[in-house]
Amino acid sequence: MPGDDFRFTTELTSLDVSKLDRAEAREVEGLYRAKEYLVAELRDRVIDVESDRDLLRMRLDRSQAERDRLRSRLDALESDRGTVAPDRLVASLGDALASARDDLSTVDYAIGRIEVDLKANVVGGSDGPQFQLPDLAESVDREALSTLRFDFRPAVGDAQTATYDPIPDVRGRSLDEAREAIRRAGFAVGDVTTEPGDADDVVTDQFPSPRAVAEPGAAVDLTVSERRAVDVPAVIGHGLGDATAALDAAGLAVGEVDAETRDDPADVVIGQSPPAGESVPAGAAVDLTVSAGPATEEDHANEDGNEDERRADVDAETGETHDVGLRDVDGIGPTYADRLRAVGVDDLPSLLASDPAEVADVTRASRSRVEGWFEQAKRLLEGA
Template identity: 75%
Template structure:
C-alpha cells in the first residue's frame, strides 16, 4: 500500500476488494473511516466558521449603527448653532465612546488613547463659559475644524484592559487632591489656575468624575488663585458707567443705595470699598447714587412728618441723620418709624430689612441718631 493514504480515499467507492488480502482490506476500511471522520470534522468546522462570520457581521452592523448615531448627534449639535456647555459636549462624546468601547470589547478590541483638538469660539454666559459652534450656513476654514484622534488595539480575554473610576477632587485643596488621585491609581497631570476666593482649591478637573480611565492616566486640575485688584474710582460716574467699569476690573456691584444730593440723578456719590483699595477678584462694591436735589415738596413733607407737626415732642426729623434721604425715610415711615426715638427702639437688622440697606449702614445711622438726641 502506498504511503500517501489520503490520495486513495477519493477512489474507495470504485475499488475491487476481491483482489485484496485481509490486511489490505482492513487498511482500506481504516482509510474509509478516516475519510468519513475528516468529512464530518470539516463540516463541523465549516459550521463554526459560518456561525462566527454571522456573529461578526452582527457586531459590525451594531458598530455601524453606533457610528450613525454618533454622526446624527454631531449633526444635531451643528444644527443647534448657538452655544453648547463644555460639560454637555464632553459628556456627549464620552457617552458615544463608552457605548463604542462596550461593543468593541466583545470583538476583543479596545479604544486606546483619545486626543481631541477642539476649535470653537469661547463666549461668556450666565452659566459660565460656552462653546460657540459654527452655523451650518457658514463657510468654515478647514484649519478651524476640530480633530478627533483615537486608536484601536486588539486585546485578549486574558489580557483585557482594566478601567477605574476617576475620583472627584473638586472643592478640595491641591494637596488633598494630589493624594486622592494617587491613591486611586492615577497621576496628576497639568495644573492650571483661575481667579477665585481662595488659594489652591480645585475648581475643575479632567477627566471628569463621571468617567473611567486606565490606571496611571493623568488627571488635569484647575485650581483657584486669590488675586488682588485695585478698586477703580467710580464716584461722579453715571450708574451704568460705574457698573461697566467695575465689571471690567473683575469686580461686582453690591448694594446700590439712593440719597438726596445736589448731584444729578443716577450719579454715583459714594462707593465702598474706596477707590485704590486692594480687594480679591469678584469683590462686591457697594454704591450710593444721587436721586437729585430735594424739592420743596420733600422739605414740606419732612416738616409735616417730624417735629413741627408734633409741636416739638418728636425730636429731629429722620432725614437729619446722615445717610437717610427721602427714599429711606419714606420706607421707615411706611413701617411706622416716624422719629429718632422710634428708630432707636427698633433692631438694626429689622431696620436694614425695612430700608433694604446694609446692617453696617444702619448701625452708622443709629450712632448719629443717638448723638443728635443727646445734643438736644
C-alpha cells in the first residue's frame, strides 16, 4: 500500500548504518533500490491498465449507441410496414372479384369456384388485430404466400352459369372402385383401354387428368393394367444377344444365365426354362443355359474321372452299386456337377438329402431348375 511504502522509506532513510558493517549496508541499500524499482514498475502497469479500461469503456459506449440506433431503426421499419384490418382485407378481395366478374360478363363468362388460402402475420393494433403485409423489397418464402384460386365458367343465359366440377383421381384403384368414384363425383366412365401390367384391372392413367374440371356427366377415359399371357419363344441355338432380343420382343425378361462346357460355340443357348411354347405372364423371366465352349484336355480328364466316380457309386449301407449318378439328371452338366461335388454332393442320394435352396445357392441355378433335378433324381433312383 502507498502508506506502507512511505513508512518503509522513512524508516529506511533514518536507519543508522553506522552500526552495520559494509556488507550489511550494501545489502540494505540494494533492497531499497529494488523496492523503488518495483514501485515504479507497478505504477507504470497501473497506468497501462487504466488506459485499456478507458479504451474498452469508450468502445462499449459506442456499441451501446449503435445498438440503440439499430433498435430505433427496426422499430421505425416495423411501424412503416403495411397492415390491414381483417374486415378491410376481405372487403378489398370482394371488391376485386366483383370488378373481375363485371369485366367477364361482357364476354359471357363468369367466375366459378373460389378458393382462398390466407397466410399473414397477425399483429396487435390500436383498433384490434391486424394482418401484417410483407414489404415489396422483402424476400419471402413462396410457401408463406397467400394464394387465390378460381376458375372461369361460360355464362349461360342472363342468370344461369354452367357448372364445372373437379375430376377425381382414380389412379391406382381397381376398375370397379374407379367406376364407383367417378359415378359419385357426377361423371361417367368413357373408353377403357388396357396395357400390360403386374395385376389385372388396376387404373394406371385417366383422361381428363386428376384435378381438372369438367361439366357433370362428362366421360372419363381410363387405362387399366392387364396381366397378359405370353408364349415363350424358342431361343435354343441362338446367340445370347439374339436370345435376349427375342425374349424382350416377346415381353419377357432374361433370368439366370448359366454356362456349361459343350461342343457348341461359346454363348450359344443350349437350354431354356420355361421351355419354348409354354404360356407365362408378360414380364416373366426365362432362365438360359449357354455353352462355355468345347472342353479342353484337362476338362476331358476331369470328366472321365467323374464318370468313373459315377459308375463306382456304391451305397455304403447295402453295398448295392447304382448305375446312375449326377450326370444322368437332365440339366446337370460338368459345371453343375463340379459345384455339387465341391460341397460333398457326389451322388443322387446325397442330392436328395440336401436342401433345394442350398443346392440352388451352391450351383447358382434357379430354384425351379433345382426342383426339376430333384424330381428326376427320385425317378432315376426308383427305376434303378
